[in-house]
């Protein structure tokens with residue numbers, strides 16, 4: 091990981107869960123990490139906890155990835171403060187219980203805006219900045235899901251993650267067509283114990299508790315470690331697709 095020391099990363103959805111763990115891991119490896127989310131207080135608390143202890147540093151940035159203008163402002167800030175960006179982790183994401191037969195359109199829209207469009211806009215902005223500053227060894231990560239590979243349960247959420255599967259491979263192909271060496275990795279977790287299921291069932295926290303106690307779930311660090319695994323691979327190795335389920339998960 092030495093070659094990533096002092097390099098610049100952006101992690102979306104960094105205020106809790108998998109994103110927070112990825113920020114901590116990258117800072118631990120000496121990177122300058124812009125962590126973004128809507129909850130600025132939580133971001134600042136994480137920065138206060140980790141900055142000064144490790145070789146790297148976290149820079150909190152309030153950004154709602156549903157708003158294109160927020161994303162553009164964030165990359166402008168990155169350009170002005172650091173000059174460029176080397177790693178993007180598209181992690182911000184959410185699910186709603188919004189069945190195809192009865193779901194609310196605004197809940198479908200929010201999943202599309204965050205899981206698909208926010209991810210695509212962040213990737214475009216990051217890659218344009220990489221290319222403008224001759225960063226040819228950059229790395230884009232999409233935190234996908236096992237729901238991006240098989241249909242089960244949350245159908246619309248699953249559809250957004252199937253889109254992430256297509257967008258990841260499509261991005262790789264577009265980059266290769268321009269002779270770029272920027273790498274693209276999709277990481278597809280099974281059940282990870284985070285706020286995800288609590289946010290999915292805001293009125294019934296017992297549903298999240300039951301899910302997370304039904305099997306030995308993945309820990310957020312299991313996913314952060316997989317980001318490090320792909321990042322530290324030699325530059326000629328492009329790890330494209332990682333599936334990680336809890337050993338006890340059936341589907």
Ligand SMILES: NC(=O)c1ccc[n+]([C@@H]2O[C@H](COP(=O)([O-])OP(=O)(O)OC[C@H]3O[C@@H](n4cnc5c(N)ncnc54)[C@H](OP(=O)(O)O)[C@@H]3O)[C@@H](O)[C@H]2O)c1
Pocket residue numbers: 102103104105106107108109126127128129130153154155156181182183184204233234235236278279280281282283284285286287289
């Ligand atoms: N947990 C699992 O079992 C699991 C399994 C497979 C895949 N995943 C995927 O892993 C990723 C992270 O999920 P998690 O489990 O860590 O969930 P989480 O604990 O609920 O965290 C979600 C993160 O996304 C951020 N976020 C949500 N909407 C946002 C928006 N509009 N703009 C910016 N940030 C936003 C949240 O920050 P704010 O609320 O502060 O904005 C938060 O930091 C998601 O893409 C999810 O689909 C999770």
